[in-house]
Amino acid sequence: MVSTSTAPSWDVRRLPRADGRVVLVTGGNAGIGYFVAEQLSATGATVVLGSRNGAKAEAAMASIRTRVPGARVRAVRLDLAGLSSLAATVASLDVACLDAVVLNAGVALDNPPRRETGDGHELMFATNHLGHFALTQRLMPLLSAAPAARVVTMGSFAAKSERLDPDDLHSRLDYRPKRTYARSKLAQMHFGLELDRRLRAVGSTVASVVVHPGGALDSLTPSRPPLPVRTTGARLRAAPAAFLVQGKHAGAWPAVRAVLDPAVRGGQLWGPRVFGLRGAPRREPVWKHLTDTSTAARLWDTSCHLTGLDLHLDHDLGTTTPGQPRSG
Structure with missing residues (x-):
């Protein structure tokens, strides 16, 4: 068990400078991803928004530049459901190295029917997992070229009660x-x-950290024009929930800390302090079912098969062997 009381102090409103660093945030045009991008932009980092929708990315960048004068922010087109498009996305980054990637973008469908991608994969599994799996593999040479890069995966509190x-x-x-x-x-x-x-097995300088936002509601999130604005009525109706959960601006805090805090280590899980649902970010014990290494290894092998990619790590040099995405 990990003691959560020994983590160094961290002020979410006084972040350390990150000038010169480059961070890619998938889904950085909306929701939690937008606030990750806004908060990182305020540190002087160059933030790249990965987004399917160019107009939404432009609106997000306009909002960030309004709130963070001089923000270094740009966008690349990213469609995680289209595996064949990811090589072009990585090439469009046009950087020598990448200091961090926040794997945040996601699809959540509320109602049937079940939907599939063009590769024949269920849409949510394909976008939320397979797309990020394949993207990370293609990014690995850029991440390995940075002094101490981080892969930050945005999980969900909803996953705590599920099993694969x-x-x-x-x-x-x-x-x-x-x-x-x-x-x-x-x-x-x-x-x-x-x-x-x-990564640890080959002595890589890249670290992979998992975070989750706790309970993060749109109705408790501050407005960011020209992004969609929360109505006063919606905010008032959600006010009682603030005792248990928080807005998406606060849901971004664990990911931002995982990118910036030198005390964060690979293989850790970070989430909100209060019951894992709200509050400042803190390290928490890795959930018991996430310690099942046999399930994780089987998922890795299946993901390689489904994406047609197989990552070979060799002492800080990531090379990806491409194949053809497979249905299954």
């Missing part, structure tokens, strides 16, 4: 939208921890 079914990762036998979403986030978290184990 390795024989039904695409939810063909049992599709329930909320459950499928939670399992896709659990797959992401397993990947983040397994990645760190493999």
Whole structure:
């Protein structure tokens, strides 16, 4: 068990400077990803928003520049559901090295029917896990070129009560939208921890950290024009919930700390301080089911098969062997 009372103090409103660093935030145009990008921009880092929608990315950048004068922020097109497009996304970064990537983007469907990508993968599993798995593999040479890069995986508190079914990762036998979403986030978290184990095994300088935002509601989130604005009525109706959960600006805090804090180590899990649902970020014990290394290793092998990518790590030099994405 890890003591959570010994973590160094951290002020979410007085972040350390990160001038010269480059960070990619997937899904940085909205929600928690937007606030990760805004908060990192205020440290002097160059922040790259990965977004499918160019107009939404432009709106997010306009908001960040309004709140952070001189912000170094730009965008690249990123479609995690289109595995064949990821090589072009990485090339468009046009950087010699990458100091961090925050794997935040995600799809959450509320109602049936079940949907698939063009590669034949269930949409939430494909976007939330497989897309990030493949993107990270393609980013590894850039991450390895940085002095001490970090891969920060944004999990979900919803994954705490779920378990993976390795024989039904695409939810063909049992599709329930909320459950499928939670399992896709659990797959992401397993990947983040397994990645760190493999990086440590080869002595890599890249670290992989897993975080979750706790309970983060739109209705408790401050408005950021020209992004969609929360109405006064919605904020008032949500006010009682603030005793238990928080807005998406606070849900970003664990990821921001995982990028910036030198005390954070690979293989750790970070989330909100109060019952894992709200408050300042703190290290917490890795959930018991996330310590199942056999499930994580099996997921890794299956993900390699489904994406057509196989990562070979060799002392800080990541090389990716591409193949063809497979349905399954």
